[in-house]
Amino acid sequence: MLDTHGRSIVQPSIEKTGKFLLKIGLNANHVTVIALIVGISASCLVYFGMPAWGVVVLWISGFLDAVDGSMARQSNTSSSWGTVLDVTFDRVVEGGILIALALRHPDPAILFLFLLLAISIIFTMTIFLTVGAVSDKQSYKSFYYQPGLAERTEGFILFSLMVLFQPHLKLWTIVFLVVEIVTGLQRLLEAKRILTD
Template identity: 80%
Template sequence: MLDTYGRSYVQPIIRRTGDFLLKRGLKADHVTVIAFLIGISASFLVYGEKPIWGVIVLWLSGFLDAVDGSMARQSKTSSSWGTVLDVTFDRIVECGIIIALAIRHPDPAILFLLLLLAISIIVTMTVFLTVGAVSQKPSYKSFYYQPGLAERTEGFILFSLMVLFQPHLKFWTIIFLIVELATGLQRLLEARRILKD
């Protein structure tokens, strides 16, 4: 939701950063890989009991993840391969955070909730990507970007809360799970409407 409705407020910063990196000779795919490596390092920081640094690094990777797409559109180098890399790396970064938390908190109840969260993310992303692939609706991205209650920013906020407030990990994981399930249902209902038109 925040990505869809709040992007216009941060887009000037994203665009200026993209311009700066393009002038330094970097390409969108380079920034995609850099964002991925930074994002993966967040899981190691979370595992190493440096939650604040883990969250800072996670958000930096998320910012660069927005910049790479903007760079591709600015330089007219958007590609299907770039989209595949971007979406795949995003999921690996999310999995890294879940795995780091699971290793740090081997309590069966927490592990079960983290497993359910991972499954809910898989289901929600399956709906999102499938609708994007089969929908003919226009989008400024390389495929139809289906809005939802939980988009990338909401995910980062909830992951941050899970990491920063680990004594309450069960609570924040349940909240994240509920938000993901609501988003999946929302996107499924929207898919039924737009694909029947």
């Protein structure tokens, strides 16, 4: 939701950063890999008990994840391979945060909630990617980008709440789980509408 409706607010910063990185010789795929490394570093910080720093680094990773696509469009080098890297590395970063929190909180109830959350993310992303692959609709991405209640920014907000407020980890995981399920159902209904017209 925030990615779809709030992108214009941060787009100038994303574009300026992209132009700067292109000027110093980096390309979009370089930045995709850097975003992955930064994101994994966020997981390490969370695991080693530095949640605030972990969240700061996670958001830097997320910002770079937006910059790489802008760089590809600015340099006219958008590619299917770049899209695969981008989407795959996003899931690795998210998985890393869940693993770091699971290692710090091996309570069976929390681990079960993490399992449900992971399944809900898989459910939502499967719909998102499948609709993107089969739909004729276009967006600013290299495939149709289905809007929804939880997009990348909402996911980062919820991961941040889980990391920063670990005494209430069960609560924030349940909130995240519900948001993901609602998003998945929302996208499934939209898919039925646009693919059966």
